[in-house]
Amino acid sequence: MYDFDELQVTELRKKNPAALRQLYKAHYPMVLNLVLTNSGNEQDAKDVYQEAIIHFYERLQQVEFVLACKIKTYLYAVSKRLWLKRLAEQKKQLRMGDEDSFVGIEQEIVDLESKEKNFHAMDKALLTLGEPCRTIVEDYYLRSLTMDDIKEKFGYTNADNAKNQKYKCLQRLKRIFFAGIKE
Amino acid sequence: MSNEDLDLVDKYIAGTLNQEEHALLNERMRIDLSFREQLETQQAFLKSLKEYDERKSVKQLLNTFHKELGTVTDVKKESVRVYKLWPTIGIAASVALVCAIGTLFMARWFDQEHKANYQELRRNVERLKKSQTQILENIKKDKIRNTPSKYSGSGFMISSSGYVVTSYHVIKAADSVYIENEKFGKLKTLVVYSNPSYDLALLMTSAEFKSNRSNAFSIRSREGDIGEPVYTLGFPREEIVYGDGSISASTGYDQDQNAYQVSVPVNPGNSGGPLLDQQGALLGIINGFQTKTQGTAFAIKSSLLLETLQSIPSDSLPRPLKLTTQNQLLGMTRVDQIKRLKDYVFLVKVYNGK
Numbered sequence: 123m124y125d126f127d128e129l130q131v132t133e134l135r136k137k138n139p140a141a142l143r144q145l146y147k148a149h150y151p152m153v154l155n156l157v158l159t160n161s162g163n164e165q166d167a168k169d170v171y172q173e174a175i176i177h178f179y180e181r182l183q184q185v186e187f188v189l190a191c192k193i194k195t196y197l198y199a200v201s202k203r204l205w206l207k208r209l210a211e212q213k214k215q216l217r218m219g220d221e222d223s224f225v226g227i228e229q230e231i232v233d234l235e236s237k238e239k240n241f242h243a244m245d246k247a248l249l250t251l252g253e254p255c256r257t258i259v260e261d262y263y264l265r266s267l268t269m270d271d272i273k274e275k276f277g278y279t280n281a282d283n284a285k286n287q288k289y290k291c292l293q294r295l296k297r298i299f300f301a302g303i304k305e
Numbered sequence: 306m307s308n309e310d311l312d313l314v315d316k317y318i319a320g321t322l323n324q325e326e327h328a329l330l331n332e333r334m335r336i337d338l339s340f341r342e343q344l345e346t347q348q349a350f351l352k353s354l355k356e357y358d359e360r361k362s363v364k365q366l367l368n369t370f371h372k373e374l375g376t377v378t379d380v381k382k383e384s385v386r387v388y389k390l391w392p393t394i395g396i397a398a399s400v401a402l403v404c405a406i407g408t409l410f411m412a413r414w415f416d417q418e419h420k421a422n423y424q425e426l427r428r429n430v431e432r433l434k435k436s437q438t439q440i441l442e443n444i445k446k447d448k449i450r451n452t453p454s455k456y457s458g459s460g461f462m463i464s465s466s467g468y469v470v471t472s473y474h475v476i477k478a479a480d481s482v483y484i485e486n487e488k489f490g491k492l493k494t495l496v497v498y499s500n501p502s503y504d505l506a507l508l509m510t511s512a513e514f515k516s517n518r519s520n521a522f523s524i525r526s527r528e529g530d531i532g533e534p535v536y537t538l539g540f541p542r543e544e545i546v547y548g549d550g551s552i553s554a555s556t557g558y559d560q561d562q563n564a565y566q567v568s569v570p571v572n573p574g575n576s577g578g579p580l581l582d583q584q585g586a587l588l589g590i591i592n593g594f595q596t597k598t599q600g601t602a603f604a605i606k607s608s609l610l611l612e613t614l615q616s617i618p619s620d621s622l623p624r625p626l627k628l629t630t631q632n633q634l635l636g637m638t639r640v641d642q643i644k645r646l647k648d649y650v651f652l653v654k655v656y657n658g659k
Contacts, residue, residue: 139366146370172367176360186534188551226530237356244357263351264358289308296350 127193134182146175149194153201162205170208174200177234191224199223203231243302250298255291262288306343314344318351459539459578459591460484460508462649463522463614466624467514470610471577471653472592473499473506482508484651486545491654497622500613503563503605504592506577507614508653509623522579522649523632524607525586529565531555537569537591538643539578540652547643548575557603558593564603565589571602577653580604585634585642 133141157167181187261267269281278284316322334341458475485491492510499506529552536549550569557564580589589604634642
């Protein structure tokens, strides 16, 4: 659609950090201005903008996602919606029209919020889980360490002990996480 | 779930089971529903964990980018300092002037470049238009030649009492219509109602029909959005075939408000097949495609099906037509949706004596 956007999208899909940096820097002033002129501060702008960027970036990793508008429009519309929601939570009213948005933004915001909720639930669950459980689970499921590696690292007498420990840790983490989601 | 089971499940999710173990586990999932549920929970959990991890590293990355930006207050300080640097401003201004003029020229140059691009694009559109009219003519010619004794399309069940929806153009001029699939075999049907203007037809099995599952296809009334992922099931050949894509436009061929344009690979025989959204709810009925453009198909919107069904006087229906209002597939993966839906998609076979 727009040549430059297309190029950027291709690079972002490849998870090119340079493209992400460029994207981040290119549109921040726009959102900063939006938030500053609508009773927010820099921290608010940063939070809202980062949420929008992360969501956009994650959506691009989904093969079926098709960007139906300009990147700028997408980020602006999503940031604006998020900021409006924050303001509504603080019982502040705003006179901002719903122009420069795109089709399907509702669904986009719903998706974004459920992802955000998942993220915070997992963050909290991992914190509650504590050490060494957290590292064991992360090592095994995210860093692909073997049970033997973990045995060595944590000084278990044999791999079975390590495995039992991992099992208990995971069960506990799952319990906390799913309880957190339901809240 | 025991520790051993967890091991097995993890290997299954990682895809490191051997063929035999894999088959064994599949069988077990089929029999033991609670085990299957546990496996799916683990799958969902690991997905969330991975997403969490990736998102965390992206967040870190963004924070480093943010630090590089500096803050608004920094910018203000700089602008104050500028006042003290009057002499340098002269030089800066002249540099700025040169830049501005340079940019102007550049911009004009880009403008011209773009114009060239634009024209080229338009020519492509012209060509497309030509090929479209050609297709239309071909379609018209086909209609005249269309007298084979037997042809086929797809259809899908919307009520457990045996009502099946298909495209009108599939069953028109039919002497007898049969539906067929793996689960139910071959069934004779009657054309109960047809709506040529929306290209829709309602069939009903001749014999009393009772499916054990109360749900068939649930029909979505909300209009689909552009870019929304969709998929189809149909019978372009004797075997059920899956296709996926997304909604590319909210109007069909020649700005037809009643249809969507979708990027799903379809073939003759897909006509009358269901177009489904991510939740497995019915979004449209496939009814045509563009021959020259690959992967461009059209589907009648589901809201028109609802409208048509509601307009049928109830005394012209031999059996009560109960629609499924609750989508029973919510939250299921697409593979599981298809497993359940495929039993309710049919090959529609049409015979005529001519």
